[in-house]
Amino acid sequence: MKRLQIIDSTTITLFSNLLFKGVERHPKTGKKKGGIKVHTVIHANEGVPSDIKFTSAATNDSFMLRPSALNKGDIIAMDCAYIDYEKLETLTLRGVLYVTQMKKSLKYSVMEDCMYQTTEGFMEVRIQHVAFSKVLKGGETLTHHARIITYADTQKHKLVSLLSYSIDFIGQQ
Template sequence: MPKSSHFSGQPLYGQVIKLLDKSKILQFSREYGGERYTKRFNSWIHLVVMLYAVIMRFDSLREITASLLAETRKLSHIGITFKIGRSTLADANKRRPEAIFEAIYRDLYATYRHVLSSDSHSRKTPKWMKRLQIIDSTTITLFSNLLFKGVGRHPKTGKKKGGIKVHTVIHANEGVPSDIKFTSAATNDSFMLKPTTLSKGDIMAMDRAYIDYEKFQQLTERGVTYV
């Protein structure tokens, strides 16, 4: 982002919070039913707590709640004026629809994508790069193949890798993904290739995991170049 005195001297967490619109986040939550049966732990608090956990690189609910307890007096300005227990956070993670956070991400992306684009810093970006999108996925191996449907086989044990697959689409001249999906590791990558979202002149770069001849035909008919 361009230099600005707006964030001068502020910690990373404070800078992130300033980019969020509390009223809009709560509006998204109400639309998707995220505020039902909620007394104090609303979607705004849920989001800022999880952002705090990501920035601090916490790995468990115990770490998150213990740290928040120690900082309770300093968090009243963002609405956290009560003790957040592990059960409260666990229930929110389980029950609150993920569509809320998807809507928040898409709104932030639409608002700030022009700032994240290389075009905002330099006019020398080639025209073809503005049309280039890159699609790929990565597998995050988790506890057990019993919990998440596995993919592939481990070269030594012969067992499949259980985990989550992260599917990502990013514009080459931007700094953040335009679309992200999380699935089981066994999900075929090609479902993320959506010809209807592309226009004539667009360029899509991908690996062999996205081979789908029917979709390739659709891309050709739409005038999309794929590599």
């Protein structure tokens, strides 16, 4: 627990769209939401924020993910808004363990796919080793290796997929 940090944000909607650049469009009215986004880092063993930043509601969350502030063996938990392949690759190379929610729209290549079943024949967990590719500004291609871990949430009756570091590639230079 001492090494676990949780990063998340929440948007506080304000009364006026004039104060801040809006984020998202309301599905019925088409108007943008105005507001403030509160970005927070919490050390799990302390239960209080260690870093708080305020931005306009339109600011992308991934700016709070700073691999240089994390060390080998640190664990970071975040939601899917923080997915940035370059930052995730840097975390992996630094030996930082991460877990985040999987976005359905992500494109990847499956390198290995293994499913474990219960004795009744139902899926217990599925682990896929995958590779994400991104063309960087200079034309170089970045490849990030990771795992997608899928399990059945029996209470909500749905499959949950998490994106995590790849054990095979953690800390390799």
